[in-house]
Amino acid sequence: MQKPELYQSHERLGAKFIQFAGWEMPVEYSGSRKETIAVRTSAGLFDVSHMGEIEIIGRDSASFCQWITTNDIGKLRNFQAQYTILCNHQGGVIDDVIIYKYSDEYFLICVNAVNTVKDFEWMGSVEGEFKVEVLNRSFEYSQLALQGPKSQNIICDALGFDLCNLKRFYFLKIRWNDIDLMIARTGYTGEDGFEIFIPWGDATGVWEAILDTGSEYNILPSGLSARDILRIEMAYPLYGHEINEDINPIESGLSRYVRIDKGDFIGKRALVRVLETGPEKKLIGFDMIDRGIPRQGYPVLRGEVQLGTVTSGTLSPSLEKCIGMALLNTNAMVGENLDIEIRGTRRKSRIVSTPFYTNKPLKKETKL
Secondary structure: OEOOOOHHHHHHOOOEEEEEOOEEEEEEOOOHHHHHHHHHHOOEEEEOOOOEEEEEEOOOHHHHHHHHEOOOHHHOOOOEEEEEEEEOOOOOEEEEEEEEEEEOOEEEEEEOHHHHHHHHHHHHHOOOOOOOEEEEOHHHEEEEEEEOOOHHHHHHHHHOOOOOOOOOOEEEEEEEOOEEEEEEOOOOOOOOEEEEEEEOOOHHHHHHHHHHHHHHHOOEEEOHHHHHHHHHHOOOOOEOOOEEOOEOOOOOOOHHHOOHHHOOOOOHHHHHHHHHHOOOOEEEEEEEOOOOOOOOOOEEEEOOEEEEEEEEEEEEOOOOEEEEEEEEOOOOOOOOEEEEEEOOEEEEEEEEOOOOOOOOOOOOOOOO
């Protein structure tokens, strides 16, 4: 198991750990409910150093990135980021990533931890005649995510830089205490926030500065459990749940990130056929009417017919109810009731619009 640079800092804060994607990462500190609500109302600080970082360098970098992704890299300015998808030739999702453009000859791609090696090897296999270098830099970075409505105040005070004008999905480089930081206004929670890329070995000072400054804003160190709850509340996909190599982005509700009109890219022909004929599956969101927390793999039924399975589910602290997503092999309408089989017992659920959480203020009685 690989341990993050901040492992001892997490231990001192009383973190509980989980083994995930070859890493031993903090899953919670004060409890996932408290940490989730902190992110929604003030701020949470996550260690996400398990995420992978892959550099694309060379004169054909822009063309290569356009070839391997579904979104339109051509629309990116320097120091702008973009959510996009890597697909195989059959249209299945290899990974969903954020790509950061420094210039036409230099891109950084942040990939999911479970896919770091796979993505790196796949990019190398499709490099072809492009004049690029594909470099796995994952063990050269620590990465922190500061998320929540108070995150701008905290990061500006902690680092002494005015980041108020940094737009969503843009990034910059700064030098702080002789450390080169890359700071992006991105995140995975649905809240305002920043993701900070730090040279491995230099993360402790940044971590402590943010927590110290954030104490007056009620910041909480937060773990992977809260991060998962927050992304489910926003109906964000997670690889291995809502997306994988047998599920295409159209089925997962990600068609807005597939730019068929941009030119050729890997998986385009397959995705054009899906758009022409319609997807075989559809991702839906639901909330529970009956008691029970839906989990991945639970059957979804209409009468005696199984329509699909749950991909993700949780008890939402923000909404104070159980919610989930499911991939169905048939059409279903918002408002329709379906059954979720939870440990052999059928429980009623209702299809709802997503995202589940829409940045509305939490109820006053919601407690940390």
